[in-house]
Amino acid sequence: TGESGFHMDFDDYQDDEDLAGIFGMGAGDVDDWVHFCIFFDSTPSVGLTEFFHLQLARLWETLEPELDAYMWHRDPWLVEPVLAPDSNEPETDFVPHLSGRIRFGDNVEDEWFVVHLMMRLTHRLGDATARVFDNDGDFLLMEAALQLPSWVSPTTSTNRAWIRDGCLNIVPRSKDFSGSLTLKEGLAAVRVGDGSTVARPGVQKALQRRLQGYPEKAVSMSTHMVRAVLPRPWAVVLSAFPQLVSSAVDHLPPDTEGLGSRRLPEKAKVSFQATEMSLVNIRLTRCQHARLQCLRMRPPAQFSLSRWPAPPGTPGDSLTRPRVLGANLCLGLKCAYMLDSRSAAMGFVRAAGLAGAAMATELQVAPWQEILRNAPVPLRAAADMAYRSLEMAAVRSVRSEMDRWFVLACASKVTLQAHAKDDDDSWMEVSMEELDASLQERAKEMEEFHKCREQRKGSRGSAGDTSPTSGASDDAFKPQPRNIAKTDVDTQVGPAQKAEGGKSVSERQGVRFEEPPVEEFSPEEDEELRAVGEKVKSLMLKVSSLEGVEGDTHDDGGSEGDDSDDSGHSGASPGDSASEDGEADPELLKYMRDLDTELEGVECEEGAAEDMPNSSHVRVDLPEVQLDSDLLANLLQSYCSETQLQPGPASVLFRELGLSLPG
Secondary structure, three states: OOOOOOOOOOOHHHHHHHHHHHHOOOOOOOEEEEEEEEEEEOOOOOOHHHHHHHHHHHHHHHHHHHHOOOOOOOOOOEEEOOOOOOOOOOOOHHOOEEEEEEEEOOHHHHHHHHHHHHHHHHHHHHOOOEEEEEHHHHHHHHHOOOHHHOOOOOOOOOOOOOEOEEEEEEEOOOOOOOOOOOOHHHHHHHHHHOOOOOOOOOHHHHHHHHOOOHHHHHHHHHEEEEEEEEEEHHHHHHHHHOOOOHHHHHHHOOOOOOHHHHHOOOOOOOOOOOOOOEEEEEEOOOOHHHHHHHHOOOHHHHHOOOOOOOOOOOOHHHHHHHHHHHHHHHHHHHHHHHHHHHHHHHHHHOHHHHHHHHHHHHHHOOOOHHHHHHOOOHHHHHHHHHHHHHHHOOOOHHHHHHHHHHHHHHOOOOOOOOOOOOOOOOOHOOOOOHHHHHHHHHHHHHHHHHHHHHOOOOOHHHHHOOOOOHHHHHHHHOOOOOOHHHHHHHHHHHHHHHOOOOHHHHHHHHOOOOOOOOOOOOHHHHHHHHHHHHHHHHHHHHHHOOOOOOOOOOOOOOOOOOOOOOOOOOOOOOOOOEEOOOOEEEHHHHHHHHHHHHHHHHHHHHHHHHOOOOOOOOOOOOOOOOOOOOHHHHHHHHHHHOOOOOHHHHHHHHHHHHOOOOO
16 A cells, blocks of 8 residues: 555455365365564654665565575565555554565464564564564464463453564553553554563563574475476476465365366466476475375376376386376466466565576566665665565466466576485374373473462462452463363273273373262152163163173172072063063064164165165164175275375275275
8 A cells, every 4th residue: 555556455365265166165274374564663754665665675684594595385475565554444543564464374384484583573673563463363472371461361462462672572551551552552662662561581481482493493394305297397487486386286186177177278378288397306395295295186187197207218107206296286387377366476576596596687676776776785685575576466467477487487498406305204293202292291381370370379369469350360261170071081981991900091190170060850850760761771671682682680789690580581570572481572573673674764765865875774684794885885986086196095995805906
């Protein structure tokens, strides 16, 4: 908005509708985002365009080492000036600033890397203050929730959490007003600089623990090198612009309407034919690699393994996975091209590697270099990068960018090289020891939290503090144990283990639960429950006699050898379903057969009405050997949906049973 002319409408920038069509469902968390705003102390009232162009160059120069090393899961780094308020934002509470929004999708590390960048930026630039939040709210306060003052809540924390001088600042509540603040009020309180807004050490440690190892840890998690077999032009493009891989992964799998099989527009300059194949290294984030490994789809014939050859002189059997990966990436790029996804153009902002250096002459130069003519060379180079990001954000069609760079790649003479093998992906396996260590660490945090709360509560009580915040608020923050955990687990496991001399789950783990209050019933309700219990007991005796099992009618205090009837059926009466010679009652058997027939007919009618498979009800009066047609049909359907490259659970099950089915 304003004089820059580059402002991006973030709502228009999102591709959730397109991606929802691709995934065949709601886009889920593919558009989870993190938003950040950067304010400067000496913002002038005039000449805002030149001022913020200079601040953009300073920002890119400060963060260039981290930005060069990191790869984003979905959207790349984009910051732009916001010089005027939005239509739904009050003008009286607006301050010109730099703003950015990044969609991180499945990879939450992206938003924490943004936090790291904001802390580094505010530490290096003493006149900058940043605010970071996501679609869930102030996630920094959520991360340090166990260390926050008891008065902090979603209703009182608005515009109170800021990043200043490389650490988190929380504007304290005043005696006169403890609710939410306006943006200008919160920003003014943080800019005082007297240290009163710096969050307590426990809060800072919680954030430092989450950011431990950054930026090296973040860069490591955003780097997984794999080999891919691609047509040479696309190999050059992806080598020069690795961020473009995010757009390809976003559009996998294609929709069921045959998007990947459609013909390209007549004016298209790109081609996705498997010609002039090259083996090249492709950079993925770990999250992208895991997603591609779990991808299950039947690609269009054009992108099938049989039509995706290996490079000349290379045995195809040794490059099966690179060929599959290359075919899938080209399929994703074609889907992005066909859908003309707007955000895909951001993949062309930053060039990398030898291929990027060869194409650097085609990249744009900032037209506002005049204001930086006396600035150092690194600052002018950062200005060019800032300008390109703004220009790509304003692009409404990715087709023109793909056409442009594909033509340049066809004429490029860059030499492509690939490693002998892919990076190790053993990090995808999580051991039970690692999981237990994480759970124990979390349990320790909760114990320390409760201990601290009790100490504070005790100190307030000894001091005679009867304010509303001393006792009630502490209990409100204290999570209560769920008795249902003990009830559900011990009911299922406890009796069997105790019969063998063992202990229940909760007893073995040393977990103490409060017993739930016993619900009392009226005499009428007791009598009704007793009658229902007798009916259930009688029915169970009849069913057990059909299965050849004697009903256990011993009292709790009886012994196994206490036989009260010579017939072998203790407690049996003439009205029971079993006769004295142990045979079932013919009338009851006929009644059960009638019920089976009626139930089977009803299930068939319901299944036909709802277009569901036939009933799987098993008749008890049929021969012992039965074939479950539903189970067999589902197994065969699952097997037919698999590909020979990526066998699924049905193939594994058949192999374990020693069955070999035709491919």
